[in-house]
Amino acid sequence: MNDVEIKSLINSAVDVELGGHRTAPPIDRAALAGRSGPAHAVRLWSVPLLAASVAVLLAVGAMLAITLNRDQRSNRVSNPAGPTPSASLSRSTYPDLEAAQRAYAEAVAGAREATEVPGVSVGGVSARDAARLKDTGLISGDISSITDPEPGKTYSFTLSYIAGPSDDPPMVLTTEVQDVASGSCAQPFLARPGHSYVIRCQAMLMAGVTGKGTVTLRTPTGTMGGSMNLTDPAKYPASPSTSSSPGQAEAAREYALAVATAPEASTVAGVVDRPAGPDEQHPGDTVGSPDIPVRAPEPGRSYRLTLIYVPPQDAPAVSVLAVRFEDVAAGRCAGPFRVRPAHAYSIRCQVTFRAGAEGIAYYKVTGPHGAETTGLSLSSP
């Protein structure tokens, strides 16, 4: 076989693999500007931010020691004889190692290098910290910006993690805000031994509720992490005039969690985020697909579908969309992700039909006042 034949084979194989992806998705400049891009995009502010955070870190003193067991290297689920974690440390291990490893694999596959994630600054570890921490880590936070908390106002703060030098595998570090009206932190990233990380977060506080910033580290044997209060409960009492009903508070909590954990659509593989056309925007949701209904689907065969979602004109500034299938043998879609009014989203899905079943795609949209679900039939006989 000569070089020309090899070249031809590889070219034709790649064309087959790409199949129907020949058309470039429409340009969405807002999405392009918000996308992380190359690694150097966030380095400009990293040095002063890191220096400021380390200085304030000592003053705030909200530190939680994290002990990373050496059992990560030996892949044991737990080490009862190991060092005792601090009171604030939470640790969970999976009942079986295989499940923990699978969760770790999925997390690593979905995480970026820290230098590629907007809102994360990466630094080294000083000789003093290296000697002090060895194979442990340290979580801390800078909440000094939240001096006089007001409900409904958005505050920025940072969480930090210093990983001591060890030969442990990289962990997947996830930060989020809890018990707040809304908020978010940087996306999950790979935290490597011998590095320090400063993660930017923001949160809108709820009256009478002590919000939390949490750091979770996923390892091949389970998870560990800690949390810190964003406000002092004694200085931030509930206000009767602004308190919400239990149902509203629950919806707000669910919404806050959904927004904090869902990435922007433009960063999700398999999702195209574009401006909605004038004829696409209506008072209600627009759901549909150019690919469906699938006529007389063959049971057991895998079909690729592209589903469309256009939020209503009066939708909240940010909601979270998740698509799931029912009445099918198997199916999955890209997401969940954040959605905004005046945008249209194309979501790549894959579904295997079941004999005698039409299959339904459910669009679940989580907003500040609760979640709404819309069903869409996938096939016709």
Add this chain to the structure above:
Amino acid sequence: MDSIAGRLAVDRPGPDPGGDRAFDALYRTQWWPMLRLAQGLVDDVSSAEDVVQDAFAGLYRNPGVLADSQASARYLRASVVNGARSALRRRRTVRTWLGQVRDSEHAPPADEPSLRSAGQEAARRALAALPSRQREVLTLRFLADLTDSEIADATGMSAGHVRSAASRGLATLRGTLAGHLRDTEGGLS
């Protein structure tokens, strides 16, 4: 509420209207070649699309590069190569620490193998099995039709290193595919 990423991006100066036109033109002409290149490097459509989007996002925020079409193409190629390396590094991390974790949810579509011929399948496998630098060099040569010096520019390797990697990679590919051909013919006879 704006996301952190959005707020950071808004703080950065965007391209001028002339830059926008240049970007549009480049996007129309280069999206497909870059997607093919990325697919050749990462062998996964979703990852390839992600890598290409990142490359264009980076270019969009670099109006200085955008002013020169040749520099833009070089920037895109280098970004795609770097993005692909990053994606493959994440995959390797999983495999290094966990071995091959099989997950049926991430299985390729059921009809995908039938779409590729046995020869195409063998060529892709043989290419994927090459050491990373050899694979990059041959992918850039086959899928992007680049010269050795252009490949050196995109990968950060020296021209001499590119030539030797291409030579070794091609020798391995020829040997692997010749063996595959013999096996196939033997199976048919």
